[in-house]
Amino acid sequence: MRALHSGLALRLIWRERLVSRADLARRTGMSRSSMSAIVEDLLATGLVRETGTGDSSGGRRPILLGFQDDAHAICGVDLGATHVAVALTDLRIGVKAWRSEAHPVRDDPEGALDLMCRLVQEVLTEAGVSAQRLVGIGVAVPSPVSPADPESLSPLLVPRWRGHSPVRRLQAAFGVSAVMDNDANLGALAEQWWGAGQDGRDLAYVKIGTGVGAGLIIQGDIHRGATGVAGEIGHIPVDPAAGPCVCGLRGCLNLTVGSQALVDRVRNLRKTDERSVLPSRGLTVGRIVEGAFEGDALARSVIETAAGHLAIAVAALVNLLNPATIVFGGGLTRAGEMLLRPLRAHLGGRSPSASVTQTALAISSLGVEGIARGAATLVLRAALDDPNVFPSLRGAGTAVPSVTP
């Protein structure tokens, strides 16, 4: 129970950045004397420090306590479909070192794992942090992760990864705890903690890349579903005219707004549209968005069509989950309002009354580091929930008696 109250105090100090002992006592409902004792413990761990005094409100000036963001480090790994990126962050998920390299991750697990370990070592070296000072390593993978087997990627989507586990590899290489989750889930977590979804307990993050995936934050927690595949928005049917999908369906969202689909559509329309400035070869989603910004009608029309298809799936999301915010990430979202405006318009006619008008739509502002920071956030959240996992507190005590069903 001291662990309980001490953790409570630690979380408050983390959140409030600067608070006095008296403030903490009021906020938690405890007495000032007890809080003083707890703070004494926390000061000894090095996670909290006294940082000057605050303003008086008619009496003695309070001694302000601050969380030591640099007391430890966290590593976040973004294992994408075609790249590996690693961020070393402090305890507020500020990026201290960053590495990113292209790699065919799906087809070459061993190479990807080697690259990952090399990059982790590089960011540790660059930041001058030893592995012992890591709270842990979080990994985002482009695959569902089953709660029943949280160390493996889904063999159904990435068959070559059978038997390979980023988690086990990192634990073996660096001797620290590692956790793993789907990339869209961690994108959602990043948005909730550091992006557009702050101060909301229900949020959806839609990642538009090679395919389309959604991460769901429900009641403040990542929702993984019974088998870990929640958020499979990419296989909602949106266009019967489109071809068959690997999943057995026709016209999946993946087939109409995935990177390849956008490029193909531009290429097809390009044949009959002589005025477009877009090239036929070496076309990427980035080039299409650029073209749209330069006023190219073809590019704009393709983006608008994609928004229409996206709206159908997003409407289902809004109707079923009623999130406070939906954040969009991925290459196409650099189109900004060119994507959001038609999306809102289509959505307005696709959802009853209150639910959609009160849903905030936003483009992710976290950039390429978003997913990796989400992975690091997973580690941070676990540590704030149970401060025992901070290296400086390791083995301090047991947890609270739980329900144990």
Next chain:
Amino acid sequence: MRALHSGLALRLIWRERLVSRADLARRTGMSRSSMSAIVEDLLATGLVRETGTGDSSGGRRPILLGFQDDAHAICGVDLGATHVAVALTDLRIGVKAWRSEAHPVRDDPEGALDLMCRLVQEVLTEAGVSAQRLVGIGVAVPSPVSPADPESLSPLLVPRWRGHSPVRRLQAAFGVSAVMDNDANLGALAEQWWGAGQDGRDLAYVKIGTGVGAGLIIQGDIHRGATGVAGEIGHIPVDPAAGPCVCGLRGCLNLTVGSQALVDRVRNLRKTDERSVLPSRGLTVGRIVEGAFEGDALARSVIETAAGHLAIAVAALVNLLNPATIVFGGGLTRAGEMLLRPLRAHLGGRSPSASVTQTALAISSLGVEGIARGAATLVLRAALDDPNVFPSLRGAGTAVPSVTP
């Protein structure tokens, strides 16, 4: 903190039905001596009683503790679109008295509230329970309930109810606490606690009635969404051929499998199908299902078509939320496997790989009392979470210091 451990013990006793002190100590991780003290307190409240001894496992026989299901009563109210039903239950949500009457609830709030209070009084009298012995009253309403205003019905869907609140009315009339939630949500809660969804933390309940609504249990809790309208599955578009909906969309699920739609479809097809045994007048969903059981081809075909439309919306539900179980309730579900079989077939081709094959589909087995029992469960759950709300413990002490953000 004694409240914490005492509540923990109480929940365990409730769940396990018969446990010894030593068992409780092992389960909670506490010492036997502490548990003895806690049990002594619990015995004094009357909620727990010693009920004989259990079998020996090589030593002294344990004294078994049992939860007193009859120590208090709970009232569950089902305010449907066209009826008012009230159940009086014990602390395991077993129905002790039941009343149900037809009433145009949507159009006559005052009459419905009067009827509700009369029925509550009747079940109290029949069961010989005074209002003081009630833990509380739970109410299910055919409307979303906003977390921002948990005492009112959504004025958008049931405009006449503006200013009327079942919760306030019950509190005034019986002097006990009352809580309210959407009927589909409470159907889902009932299924999770007493029906097909037991031992799962993710469950969806789909209610097919006048319209179609879904209640979602996520991570063991009712998911209400940011504005309380989560689960609006009825406005997912499933058939572009169907007409426009009040929501502005075309071909909403509500328009294709709602009671009226089924009746209308049968009536239209009836004109060209002379062999059908179904009547043209006085047709109800119940009659259609009966006809199907008697082998009527027209009835069967209409049910199969409905299953196809339902599958599209359910596929979206499965893809997005990946629940362990989906339970179906409402009149149409009396068709049983005639509905589920085509639903499974359509679903197989509508969802990628693992998610759908591992989702259990089932028909609700709770019958007409399901929603009311769900409403009562809402009260029970609150009481088990914080035993202070049990009348015999009222005002016993304050809660644990919370986070207080």
Next chain:
DNA sequence: ACACTTTCTCTACCGTACGAACAAACTTTC
């Protein structure tokens, strides 16, 4: 200079949980 506030610490006290010892009741073993 004075009274009043607010913060933080120190000490006496109290409730709660634990461990150890013990009694009770039962099974197994010889």
Next chain:
DNA sequence: GAAAGTTTGTTCGTACGGTAGAGAAAGTGT
């Protein structure tokens, strides 16, 4: 059937964590 071993439940001394209240420190306002 007596002895030995188990399991349950209680009793009692102890320790820890928390509170309340007094007091010191450090400020504000008149």
